[in-house]
Amino acid sequence: MDIRQLGDNIRNFSLDDGDLGSQGYTRVLLQLFGYTGHGKSSFINSCKYVLEEDENLKEHAEARGSDYVLTMVRNAYPLTKVITMVDNRGCSKMNDFERAEVYAQLGNFIPIGQRVEWRDNYKAMMEAIEDSELEQNFSDFIVPIFVYSVRKQKSAEEKQNMKIFMENCRKMTGIVPIIVLTFKSKGDYLEVEKRFRLMGAETVIAIENYTPESHIKTLGRTTDILMVIDSALRNVRFHLEQPRNSKRERIERKKFMFNYIHQIQFQHESEKPESEKPEREKPERERMWVEQILHEMLGGSNCAIS
Ligand SMILES: Nc1nc2c(ncn2[C@@H]2O[C@H](COP(=O)(O)OP(=O)(O)OP(=O)(O)O)[C@@H](O)[C@H]2O)c(=O)[nH]1
Numbered sequence: 001m002d003i004r005q006l007g008d009n010i011r012n013f014s015l016d017d018g019d020l021g022s023q024g025y026t027r028v029l030l031q032l033f034g035y036t037g038h039g040k041s042s043f044i045n046s047c048k049y050v051l052e053e054d055e056n057l058k059e060h061a062e063a064r065g066s067d068y069v070l071t072m073v074r075n076a077y078p079l080t081k082v083i084t085m086v087d088n089r090g091c092s093k094m095n096d097f098e099r100a101e102v103y104a105q106l107g108n109f110i111p112i113g114q115r116v117e118w119r120d121n122y123k124a125m126m127e128a129i130e131d132s133e134l135e136q137n138f139s140d141f142i143v144p145i146f147v148y149s150v151r152k153q154k155s156a157e158e159k160q161n162m163k164i165f166m167e168n169c170r171k172m173t174g175i176v177p178i179i180v181l182t183f184k185s186k187g188d189y190l191e192v193e194k195r196f197r198l199m200g201a202e203t204v205i206a207i208e209n210y211t212p213e214s215h216i217k218t219l220g221r222t223t224d225i226l227m228v229i230d231s232a233l234r235n236v237r238f239h240l241e242q243p244r245n246s247k248r249e250r251i252e253r254k255k256f257m258f259n260y261i262h263q264i265q266f267q268h269e270s271e272k273p274e275s276e277k278p279e280r281e282k283p284e285r286e287r288m289w290v291e292q293i294l295h296e297m298l299g300g301s302n303c304a305i306s
């Protein structure tokens with residue numbers, strides 16, 4: 001497709017175009033996720049730069065050096081009247097609770113504009129989800145976009161976690177996350193693309209972000225960036241061709257969140273040392289311990305305490 005047409009399609013995108021209309025959705029939220037320093041904020045600046053046909057690259061979303069986490073607040077950046085990008089807080093190494101917080105952001109359970117604190121306990125997470133009832137949001141169509149730098153290689157464990165993360169993104173939003181590989185010229189992006197595709201990714205696009213140091217527009221770089229937005233909109237169009245119920249979808253997302261938080265809480269409790277486990281579990285453990293001692297005293301014959 002001609003680059004001008006690609007840009008126009010994005011600028012003129014409307015949620016009402018399909019046979020079933022907008023089905024109650026008023027906004028497309030392109031939700032950006034990924035590790036810190038992988039180029040999420042720069043990607044937002046690049047998208048605005050190529051769409052606004054501005055001569056100068058503006059820093060809408062603040063992007064900086066990667067030695068510390070920069071974006072702390074979940075900020076929204078409108079691209080058009082209908083499309084908004086959300087710069088979510090990046091994480092350095094996702095633990096279970098951090099991942100839960102990412103899912104909460106993905107499910108729109110954390111208000112935009114709010115500082116994101118990685119909650120590290122069960123009660124606080126459950127409360128955050130309940131608090132979101134105050135500002136229920138049914139009208140955003142969420143498209144997850146995972147930003148990943150080809151320059152930074154992750155460990156095997158993190159790769160496995162990424163696979164689970166992608167599956168859960170799909171469960172939360174109904175959409176397989178679009179993978180944006182940044183720093184295209186700084187690594188073997190074909191190899192990384194292959195890895196993501198083997199994990200189930202449907203769309204993988206390698207780009208080179210426009211940055212203050214390198215902002216001269218080229219056809220290839222601009223096309224790659226526009227292609228990401230275009231893919232997201234194709235996904236929205238596809239899903240709006242089927243009947244949807246945004247209220248039901250929110251309830252399903254909430255169920256997923258509660259299940260996920262319960263699961264990680266259960267796992268954390270079972271990994272704790274005996275002395276830190278909740279009181280109610282102790283009688284059962286004590287019973288097993290006494291049984292074990294008796295078993296040894298009786299020279300291995302079976303015994304049970306009632
Ligand atoms: N060469 C090159 N530099 C990039 C690219 N993307 C981002 N950068 C640079 O990498 C650094 C980090 O980019 P950010 O956009 O701040 O990363 P982030 O993912 O928003 O980081 P957090 O806000 O900490 O989560 C900045 O110095 C950017 O200029 C890219 O595709 N190519």
Ligand SMILES: [Mg+2]
Nearest residue numbers: 040041070071
């Ligand atoms: Mg950032």
